[in-house]
Each structure stands twice: as C-alpha cells, then as structure tokens.
Amino acid sequence: MPKHKDDLPVVIEGYAQALLSVAKSEGAVDRVEEELTGLRDAFSANHELISFLKDPKVTEEGKRKAVSEILGDKISPLVHFQIALAIEQGRAPLLPAIIDHFFSLTSESRKKITAKVTTAIPLSESATQKMESTLSELVGEAVFLKMSVDPDILGGIMVHLGDRIIDGSLKGQLDQLREGISRKILTEKGRSLGN
Numbered sequence: 001m002p003k004h005k006d007d008l009p010v011v012i013e014g015y016a017q018a019l020l021s022v023a024k025s026e027g028a029v030d031r032v033e034e035e036l037t038g039l040r041d042a043f044s045a046n047h048e049l050i051s052f053l054k055d056p057k058v059t060e061e062g063k064r065k066a067v068s069e070i071l072g073d074k075i076s077p078l079v080h081f082q083i084a085l086a087i088e089q090g091r092a093p094l095l096p097a098i099i100d101h102f103f104s105l106t107s108e109s110r111k112k113i114t115a116k117v118t119t120a121i122p123l124s125e126s127a128t129q130k131m132e133s134t135l136s137e138l139v140g141e142a143v144f145l146k147m148s149v150d151p152d153i154l155g156g157i158m159v160h161l162g163d164r165i166i167d168g169s170l171k172g173q174l175d176q177l178r179e180g181i182s183r184k185i186l187t188e189k190g191r192s193l194g195n
Contacts, residue, residue: 032079117146153171
C-alpha cells in the first residue's frame with residue numbers, strides 16, 4: 001500500500017492507465033471493460049470479498065488464489081494478469097477504485113459519456129442499441145452503455161448518466177408509491193388531529 005493517502009490517486013491512475021494501455025494494444029478495450037463490469041458487480045454484490053481483500057492477515061497469494069477461483073474462466077488472461085499483479089503488489093483493496101478509474105479513462109478516450117444501465121434481465125442486442133441511441137439523443141452526446149443485470153430492481157430499467165439517475169425500475173416505482181401513500185396517510189392523520 002502507498003505510504004501516504006495522497007499517493008492513492010497516483011497509484012490508482014497508474015494501474016488504470018497501464019490496464020487501458022495494454023487493452024488498447026491488444027484491441028480489447030470493449031472486452032476488458034465488459035469483464036471489469038462483471039468484476040465490479042461481484043464486488044458490489046459481495047461486501048465480504050472487499051473485506052477479505054482488505055484483511056492484512058490474508059497473504060497476497062491467498063487473495064490472488066481466492067479472486068482467481070471466484071472469476072474462474074469468466075475473464076481473459078489479460079485482465080487476470082493485471083488483477084493478479086495488483087494483488088501481488090499489495091493493491092488488492094484498491095481494485096474497485098482502479099476499475100472505476102479505468103471506466104473513466106475509457107469513456108474519455110472514446111469521447112463518449114458512459115451510461116451505467118441496470119436491468120432486471122439481460123437485454124437483446126437490438127434493445128441495447130435502441131437504448132444507446134435514445135440516451136444519445138436525450139443528452140445530445142454520444143453515449144457508451146455499460147450494462148449490468150440486477151434482479152432486485154424487479155423490472156424496468158435504471159440509468160446512471162454522470163450525476164443524473166433515471167430510475168424507471170419497478171422497485172423505484174413501488175418505493176415512490178409507498179412514499180406517496182405514507183405521505184397521504186400522514187396528511188390525513190394530521191388533518192384529523194387538527195379538527
């Protein structure tokens with residue numbers, strides 16, 4: 001780990017830049033981004049994994065083997081090597097930040113805005129292309145989609161576009177409905193107490 005917290009952004013930038021450089025040289029930026037999206041989703045869904053990677057009692061070798069077992073053959077040797085390298089160099093806790101920074105760098109290099117799109121089920125290729133063109137029209141710029149699947153949203157779609165969130169998920173709509181009903185009940189109770 002870096003000696004000073006101020007060194008962290010430099011370290012994260014270095015790993016992300018190196019990964020992007022290798023991915024570009026092999027013409028594999030899209031594939032690497034797709035694989036890293038899956039890895040980031042694994043980190044998000046499994047907080048124990050992050051705790052495990054941060055645990056100083058676990059050896060770097062143990063962390064590398066555990067991550068290898070989790071990922072199996074889901075990732076290419078290129079991504080596997082870069083992740084193993086970061087772990088062996090004591091940077092395992094920084095992996096989520098390195099991945100996020102890699103996404104920022106790829107977005108900048110494409111001159112596109114990255115939209116993180118979450119659906120309850122995988123979308124067809126034609127639906128994905130239609131969504132990409134619709135979002136591009138909406139923001140007036142080219143948009144690159146990073147797709148992920150989360151059954152917890154129940155249905156519909158959730159889009160993170162920069163600092164904007166478009167929540168068209170069934171879960172989001174149910175939450176809004178619940179809030180509206182609660183507000184109405186409180187308003188009615190407030191009126192009856194006032195009389």
